[in-house]
Amino acid sequence: MSPLNPAGADARGIGTTGRTDARETEPTDRANARGTTASPGPPHPLEWPVYDDGVAARVAELVTLGRTFDYDYGPELAELERSFAERHGRAHALALTSGTAGLLAAYFALGIGPGDEVIVPDLTFFSTASPLFLLGAVPVLCDAGDASGNVAAADVEALVTSRTVAIVVTHLWGHSCDMDALRAVADRRGLALVEDCSHAHGSTFRSRPVGSMGDISVFSVGGRKLISGGMGGMLLTDSEDVFARACLLTNFRHRTDLTIDAVRYKPFLLTGLGGNFRISTPGAVLAQSHLDRLDELVERRVANMSALAAGLGELPGVRPSPVAEGVTMGAWYDGVVEVTPECPFSRDGLVVAGQERGLKVRAPATRPLHVFPLFQGTAPDWSPQVAAAVRAASAVNDRPFPRSTELFARWMKLPVNFLWEPNSPLVGAYLDAFDDAFSMARTA
Numbered sequence: 001m002s003p004l005n006p007a008g009a010d011a012r013g014i015g016t017t018g019r020t021d022a023r024e025t026e027p028t029d030r031a032n033a034r035g036t037t038a039s040p041g042p043p044h045p046l047e048w049p050v051y052d053d054g055v056a057a058r059v060a061e062l063v064t065l066g067r068t069f070d071y072d073y074g075p076e077l078a079e080l081e082r083s084f085a086e087r088h089g090r091a092h093a094l095a096l097t098s099g100t101a102g103l104l105a106a107y108f109a110l111g112i113g114p115g116d117e118v119i120v121p122d123l124t125f126f127s128t129a130s131p132l133f134l135l136g137a138v139p140v141l142c143d144a145g146d147a148s149g150n151v152a153a154a155d156v157e158a159l160v161t162s163r164t165v166a167i168v169v170t171h172l173w174g175h176s177c178d179m180d181a182l183r184a185v186a187d188r189r190g191l192a193l194v195e196d197c198s199h200a201h202g203s204t205f206r207s208r209p210v211g212s213m214g215d216i217s218v219f220s221v222g223g224r225k226l227i228s229g230g231m232g233g234m235l236l237t238d239s240e241d242v243f244a245r246a247c248l249l250t251n252f253r254h255r256t257d258l259t260i261d262a263v264r265y266k267p268f269l270l271t272g273l274g275g276n277f278r279i280s281t282p283g284a285v286l287a288q289s290h291l292d293r294l295d296e297l298v299e300r301r302v303a304n305m306s307a308l309a310a311g312l313g314e315l316p317g318v319r320p321s322p323v324a325e326g327v328t329m330g331a332w333y334d335g336v337v338e339v340t341p342e343c344p345f346s347r348d349g350l351v352v353a354g355q356e357r358g359l360k361v362r363a364p365a366t367r368p369l370h371v372f373p374l375f376q377g378t379a380p381d382w383s384p385q386v387a388a389a390v391r392a393a394s395a396v397n398d399r400p401f402p403r404s405t406e407l408f409a410r411w412m413k414l415p416v417n418f419l420w421e422p423n424s425p426l427v428g429a430y431l432d433a434f435d436d437a438f439s440m441a442r443t444a
């Protein structure tokens with residue numbers, strides 16, 4: 001049993017461990033609301049992130065030694081950055097407290113400021129875009145390009161104006177965007193290209209790892225991501241200047257002194273530029289333990305998720321997310337299937353049918369950005385700069401997003417965080433349960 005997972009592997013049935021995702025509606029609640037009885041369903045293992053006993057012992061040792069923080073540039077931090085950079089073929093890596101901090105640092109390092117427009121996907125987690133408001137910049141939302149939910153280069157290019165300074169893309173659910181086409185647009189228009197790789201650890205595009213293709217690439221390495229340091233983020237770049245600026249925003253004192261060489265930044269090394277967003281030492285060790293096993297973790301998750309999605313795809317009106325030629329899936333995040341009008345259930349009906357059978361399915365939590373008040377002009381009044389950016393964004397995004405709206409309404413999230421065991425027995429159990437639901441629908 002792992003000290004970091006005190007419930008242990010024997011504590012099956014996540015609903016009783018207290019580790020359920022707070023956003024998830026329990027099947028019993030949904031069934032009770034409908035006056036039916038939910039089945040307890042198949043036993044689920046602990047929900048990802050899961051750590052092995054070796055790393056638990058290392059973290060316990062750090063705690064015993066009081067080595068829970070790092071104002072210097074200790075071996076754990078240095079090793080995590082070195083191995084992340086090496087795996088992605090990048091010159092620089094910066095380990096941070098979160099992906100959100102990484103995105104803020106990326107935008108700051110690019111010099112993005114008030115009034116600048118940045119094209120971001122409508123279908124992404126809000127942190128891809130929200131740090132732009134802090135800098136006074138305006139996120140311009142781009143509709144989904146195809147059934148993967150990712151943006152298409154032509155749609156991005158159509159949104160470029162004289163105020164545009166950068167393009168940010170998210171490899172949604174772990175499926176890489178067409179980075180060659182997007183790079184061509186960025187180069188043609190003289191724009192920076194930022195990759196948000198938070199769903200896509202280990203994914204590739206034409207044999208290149210995601211995270212190796214943007215001017216800056218950012219990963220969340222926290223929460224339920226396949227590489228998780230509890231809370232954490234990673235920024236990658238080949239530009240020494242971008243690295244120095246990002247490091248100055250997120251660090252101070254010895255760390256900046258030890259890793260920034262540029263003479264022009266010497267006066268600021270002691271103080272930094274106002275942020276302290278470095279990952280904790282235990283966080284770095286936890287993230288490293290997943291990074292060291294990434295290929296194996298990807299292999300397991302891809303095998304389980306592909307089998308589940310393919311099996312569900314046999315059912316009428318259930319369509320697995322497409323995987324384009326030249327793309328390999330790595331991590332999946334909120335892995336989804338599309339519920340089409342040919343299905344005897346609506347999306348919500350299918351979710352309830354699954355939940356009544358004890359399955360952990362639901363609508364995805366990551367919804368289109370245009371539905372949030374922050375993107376509809378509801379400006380907080382504590383900073384004129386932020387308020388102006390929120391107002392400008394609401395004006396520029398006051399248009400329909402038909403593809404992302406429709407996809408989001410049709411997507412059902414699969415139990416991706418429970419599918420980390422080799423050959424997970426959950427795959428068969430889920431397929432049987434959905435078979436049962438469809439048979440009942442046919443005979444009803």
Ligand SMILES: Cc1ncc(COP(=O)(O)O)c(C=O)c1O
Pocket residue numbers: 097098099100101124125127128170196198199220221222223232233
């Ligand atoms: C696409 C995307 N970007 C950014 C983030 C933010 O990462 P963090 O939670 O580490 O701040 C997330 C988190 O889920 C995400 O899914």
